[in-house]
Amino acid sequence: MLFAKKDVFISDQSGQKGVFEEISKTLLNEGLVKNEFLENLVMREKNFPTGIDLSVVDVEFPNVAIPHTEGEFVNVRRVIPIKLLKPIRFFNMIQPEQELKVSFMFMILNNDPEGQANVLAQIMQFLTTTSKEKLKEFFEMKETDEIYNFLNNNFE
């Protein structure tokens, strides 16, 4: 299972640093990531940004980001959904000079890149094949249980 009910977050942080620190601390306490996770997450995002422009999928969708590190800093294979109440500035993964306001993060913890289906491919599949109406509703959700149930029912 890619998601865990207790590991769905809603954050009102207003910057990347704040939200990375907040989530990393919880993940570290739960033993899902290693001590070096936060430092590497921040560095990787700076050098290789992970914002994804969803306006090319639908102009009404907010943008997302898929922050992650190398597999050696995590202990599991899981996706951590994080709803951002205040949109946070990221740079575009495929056009790194372009700034994006991001409203939802799918933080990827992946200690086994070769195994099973590709996690990023599953996320992109979800974002590009779920119906527009349902996905718009999803991006408005503000309860962790609601977000968890939706992802569980709509992820392949």
Next chain:
Amino acid sequence: MIKVLAACGAGVNSSHQIKDALETEFKNRGYDLKADAVMVKDITADMIDNYDIFTPIAKTDLGFEPKIPVIDAGPILYRIPTMAKPVYDKIEAVIKEKGLK
């Protein structure tokens, strides 16, 4: 065999998705293509010489000028055929132009 080097920051997610997508697409197009997925920081001039085409996610500074054709493959990540096709077509054009097989 056509050898492609895919790369991203962590060498985990994006580069593996591009590797899988290229191998599947080019098999369908009738080519014998194999891709490796690596971290950008691990790429050296010697290593890249073993490949025919380099497909990073976005424009990437390797610290040296690669001698092989470079094609940005980021749009493939969306899994939207109309976004991926131009990337595949560019790669196929290079394969034909260079007579790779």
